[in-house]
Amino acid sequence: xxxxxxxxxxxxxxxxxxxxxxxxxxxxxxxxxxxxxxxxxxxxxxxxxxxxxxxxxxxxxxxxxxxxxxxxxxxxxxxxxxxxxxxxxxxxxxxxxxxxxxxxxxxxxxxxxxxxxxxxxxxxxxxxxxxxxxxxxxxxxxxxxxxxxxxxxxxxxxxxxxxxxxxxxxxxxxxxxxxxxxxxxxxxxxxxxxxxxxxxxxxxxxxxxxxxxxxxxxxxxxxxxxxxxxxxxxxxxxxxxxxxxxxxxxxxxxxxxxxxxxxxxxxxxxxxxxxxxxxxxxxxxxxxxxxxxxxxxxxxxxxxxxxxxxxxxxxxxxxxxxxxxxxxxxxxxxxxxxxxxxxxxxxxxxxxxxxxxxxxxxxxxxxxxxxxxxxxxxxxxxxxxxxxxxxxxxxxxxxxxxxxxxxxxxxxxxxxxxxxxxxx
Amino acid sequence: xxxxxxxxxxxxxxxxxxxxxxxxxxxxxxxxxxxxxxxxxxxxxxxxxxxxxxxxxxxxxxxxxxxxxxxxxxxxxxxxxxxxxxxxxxxxxxxxxxxxxxxxxxxxxxxxxxxxxxxxxxxxxxxxxxxxxxxxxxxxxxxxxxxxxxxxxxxxxxxxxxxxxxxxxxxxxxxxxxxxxxxxxxxxxxxxxxxxxxxxxxxxxxxxxxxxxxxxxxxxxxxxxxxxxxxxxxxxxxxxxxxxxxxxxxxxxxxxxxxxxxxxxxxxxxxxxxxxxxxxxxxxxxxxxxxxxxxxxxxxxxxxxxxxxxxxxxxxxxxxxxxxxxxxxxxxxxxxxxxxxxxxxxxxxxxxxxxxxxxxxxxxxxxxxxxxxxxxxxxxxxxxxxxxxxxxxxxxxxxxxxxxxxxxxxxxxxxxxxxxxxxx
Numbered sequence: 026x027x028x029x030x031x032x033x034x035x036x037x038x039x040x041x042x043x044x045x046x047x048x049x050x051x052x053x054x055x056x057x058x059x060x061x062x063x064x065x066x067x068x069x070x071x072x073x074x075x076x077x078x079x080x081x082x083x084x085x086x087x088x089x090x091x092x093x094x095x096x097x098x099x100x101x102x103x104x105x106x107x108x109x110x111x112x113x114x115x116x117x118x119x120x121x122x123x124x125x126x127x128x129x130x131x132x133x134x135x136x137x138x139x140x141x142x143x144x145x146x147x148x149x150x151x152x153x154x155x156x157x158x159x160x161x162x163x164x165x166x167x168x169x170x171x172x173x174x175x176x177x178x179x180x181x182x183x184x185x186x187x188x189x190x191x192x193x194x195x196x197x198x199x200x201x202x203x204x205x206x207x208x209x210x211x212x213x214x215x216x217x218x219x220x221x222x223x224x225x226x227x228x229x230x231x232x233x234x235x236x237x238x239x240x241x242x243x244x245x246x247x248x249x250x251x252x253x254x255x256x257x258x259x260x261x262x263x264x265x266x267x268x269x270x271x272x273x274x275x276x277x278x279x280x281x282x283x284x285x286x287x288x289x290x291x292x293x294x295x296x297x298x299x300x301x302x303x304x305x306x307x308x309x310x311x312x313x314x315x316x317x318x319x320x321x322x323x324x325x326x327x328x329x330x331x332x333x334x335x336x337x338x339x340x341x342x343x344x345x346x347x348x349x350x351x352x353x354x355x356x357x358x359x360x361x362x363x364x365x366x367x368x369x370x371x372x373x374x375x376x377x378x379x380x381x382x383x384x385x386x387x388x389x390x391x392x393x394x395x396x397x398x399x400x401x402x403x404x405x406x407x408x409x410x411x412x413x414x415x416x417x418x419x420x421x422x423x424x425x426x427x428x429x430x431x432x433x434x435x436x437x438x439x440x441x442x443x444x445x446x447x448x449x
Numbered sequence: 450x451x452x453x454x455x456x457x458x459x460x461x462x463x464x465x466x467x468x469x470x471x472x473x474x475x476x477x478x479x480x481x482x483x484x485x486x487x488x489x490x491x492x493x494x495x496x497x498x499x500x501x502x503x504x505x506x507x508x509x510x511x512x513x514x515x516x517x518x519x520x521x522x523x524x525x526x527x528x529x530x531x532x533x534x535x536x537x538x539x540x541x542x543x544x545x546x547x548x549x550x551x552x553x554x555x556x557x558x559x560x561x562x563x564x565x566x567x568x569x570x571x572x573x574x575x576x577x578x579x580x581x582x583x584x585x586x587x588x589x590x591x592x593x594x595x596x597x598x599x600x601x602x603x604x605x606x607x608x609x610x611x612x613x614x615x616x617x618x619x620x621x622x623x624x625x626x627x628x629x630x631x632x633x634x635x636x637x638x639x640x641x642x643x644x645x646x647x648x649x650x651x652x653x654x655x656x657x658x659x660x661x662x663x664x665x666x667x668x669x670x671x672x673x674x675x676x677x678x679x680x681x682x683x684x685x686x687x688x689x690x691x692x693x694x695x696x697x698x699x700x701x702x703x704x705x706x707x708x709x710x711x712x713x714x715x716x717x718x719x720x721x722x723x724x725x726x727x728x729x730x731x732x733x734x735x736x737x738x739x740x741x742x743x744x745x746x747x748x749x750x751x752x753x754x755x756x757x758x759x760x761x762x763x764x765x766x767x768x769x770x771x772x773x774x775x776x777x778x779x780x781x782x783x784x785x786x787x788x789x790x791x792x793x794x795x796x797x798x799x800x801x802x803x804x805x806x807x808x809x810x811x812x813x814x815x816x817x818x819x820x821x822x823x824x825x826x827x828x829x830x831x832x833x834x835x836x837x838x839x840x841x842x843x844x845x846x847x848x849x850x851x852x853x854x855x856x857x858x859x860x861x862x863x864x865x866x867x868x869x870x871x872x873x
Contacts, residue, residue: 156580157620189637189700196581198580208794210792279607280703283705284583284615284618286793318648319648369635369694370635371620
């Protein structure tokens with residue numbers, strides 16, 4: 026089926042500013058709360074939030090096989106379960122309804138009033154009920170940086186790293202939507218040259234600039250999928266800040282991996298941008314040497330050119346962009362991550378989320394965490410207001426942005442924001 | 450409120466055999482499917498499954514504030530959210546209804562028919578929708594055994610182990626109920642003396658004899674709880690087999706911990722035995738030296754004397770008990786685990802599950818995994834049919850049992866079974 030929603034010349038009758046992340050070619054999916062306290066699934070064009078529940082109820086999707094309440098839910102999980110064909114039909118139809126040549130809704134003032142809202146009048150909620158969240162460690166530059174810092178610069182990558190996408194199970198309950206306040210976590214840490222830990226607020230609070238993808242129902246327990254079908258199971262992507270408390274993490278993580286140093290909170294952007302919308306921005310992923318095992322081999326373009334940015338905004342001050350990275354730097358593709366995840370028969374469900382791991386580029390200004398940007402605190406990062414940061418302070422807001430751009434269009438993710446408040 | 454359900458002299462008018470794990474003093478909670486294809490929440494007395502949905506609909510709980518459909522659900526999550534007071538009221542009332550001196554249901558043939566089933570006529574389902582699953586590593590004997598095998602016998606415990614309950618986030622989607630078949634997982638492993646991994650079915654499939662506890666809603670994001678309130682948030686316990694593929698685990702787990710070596714499947718027993726039912730079996734936990742940090746300190750009896758057993762049953766043969774352990778050996782208590790989990794503000798929800806980690810006792814016949822029982826394959830375990838096992842073969846069934854016993858009563862968990870089938 027053709028993705029007519031991606032037609033780059035289409036204009037919407039809804040006003041979209043020139044540099045918007047949300048032109049009519051994007052049509053992401055999210056969940057929001059209206060002023061009338063109704064939770065609904067929606068999409069966004071420009072700075073308008075569109076209520077898909079109302080749109081469906083009023084018959085605008087009558088030619089698409091959809092259950093009556095599919096958009097009148099507090100999560101996208103059931104819609105995501107409907108599969109790629111349905112996602113395409115719905116995006117194509119939304120594009121048609123809001124096309125500047127289409128007057129069916131545009132001229133219906135009564136319908137308009139209950140379907141289209143100013144973005145400021147709705148509250149964005151977590152878009153999916155995340156059953157399981159997995160985080161990978163898939164940027165070679167990030168793995169090399171941390172290996173160099175904490176182990177051995179000569180052998181920065183561990184023996185398994187080039188053979189498989191290293192990952193771990195994360196905490197799903199503490200994944201929150203952008204603009205949720207984050208309390209500085211407490212925990213055990215080990216003072217330098219001491220053998221006795223102390224307890225208190227983390228002193229090394231960090232962000233991790235990541236993207237994450239959301240899956241549909243992939244497989245039953247005991248089954249695996251092949252690399253060529255992996256893409257069919259990926260619904261879309263979000264920006265992801267995997268907040269980390271480096272001192273807590275350091276003391277707890279051997280031998281079973283990150284735990285409380287991560288699980289106090291993780292922030293995602295509210296709008297899931299579909300893989301269909303990202304289609305024009307496919308690119309080649311880095312060459313893999315050595316060649317991975319056959320089940321991980323795939324030719325063609327399976328990376329995406331998504332520009333990434335992280336900024337720090339001290340309270341009452343302007344922000345400073347501290348990192349410019351790109352999703353295309355990822356050594357392991359999303360397809361490889363998903364296939365690897367099912368090799369053992371582990372079942373992946375609709376609404377599961379898989380994070381990329383910190384996305385660091387090749388140059389120091391493209392590193393995706395304060396740990397790397399300040400090189401373990403040895404090179405403080407200068408902010409525009411004259412202050413310096415080794416890690417994140419109380420009342421700092423971390424703002425992440427992601428967008429794709431070519432000569433015709435810009436498809437973006439909006440922002441993923443979180444402000445740090447003092448320990449509760 | 451008094452736990453009248455625990456009265457040790459009470460008899461039921463339902464027949465209960467002498468060594469049953471499920472006397473009228475147990476009253477566990479589970480979810481089952483009836484012959485009429487109805488999913489309901491239930492309890493068990495002897496070999497009878499009792500439909501609590503029907504019991505409630507027929508008015509037997511009219512004096513307890515409960516929502517109408519609280520038991521007509523496919524998971525216990527909402528009931529668990531109702532909190533300890535409600536759990537007690539319901540258990541006390543069930544004990545009264547089935548007391549041999551009570552005829553209200555006993556003499557009502559019409560009601561009986563739709564409330565009480567033979568256990569063989571129902572199919573047990575997963576009792577909770579597990580939002581997040583955490584596994585700890587809390588048996589000192591197990592940690593010492595694995596540290597001795599894989600690292601250094603002189604420094605078997607890592608520096609953090611005596612200071613905090615080490616844990617990691619596990620995979621929730623692949624937790625299945627007892628008697629679900631388990632397919633031998635495939636994955637990457639590294640052959641001895643090679644640097645290039647190979648792909649195929651695991652050759653070192655193992656069980657881990659564990660118990661797990663199920664929580665109610667504990668805290669909001671950013672909040673912590675204190676050790677003295679921890680017990681209020683623990684609903685009950687199940688037997689837990691944390692299946693492990695040792696060769697996959699070994700190659701993948703540094704530095705981010707266990708991933709596909711564990712997430713192919715984990716099995717729990719179907720009946721959640723409440724902490725109230727386990728109350729008579731409190732005992733002291735092992736002395737902790739050094740004293741943990743203040744937030745983990747608690748006096749009194751917070752361990753439970755629960756006898757544990759693991760057996761291997763080759764296809765068509767009798768079983769062989771390969772391990773006899775006890776939950777009281779756990780170095781870190783459930784309260785300590787739960788408190789530690791919330792120190793960083795991580796929110797714990799109703800239906801979350803926390804595993805103990807392998808429960809090994811002090812003697813070789815009490816080790817809780819084949820890894821330890823066969824000491825990494827160097828001491829094969831003899832089975833009654835004359836065969837030997839280093840790890841688990843295809844078509845072997847692993848059967849776990851757990852029960853408490855004193856002079857008056859026996860409270861048990863039934864079995865937690867899983868049969869290994871060849872790779873799909």
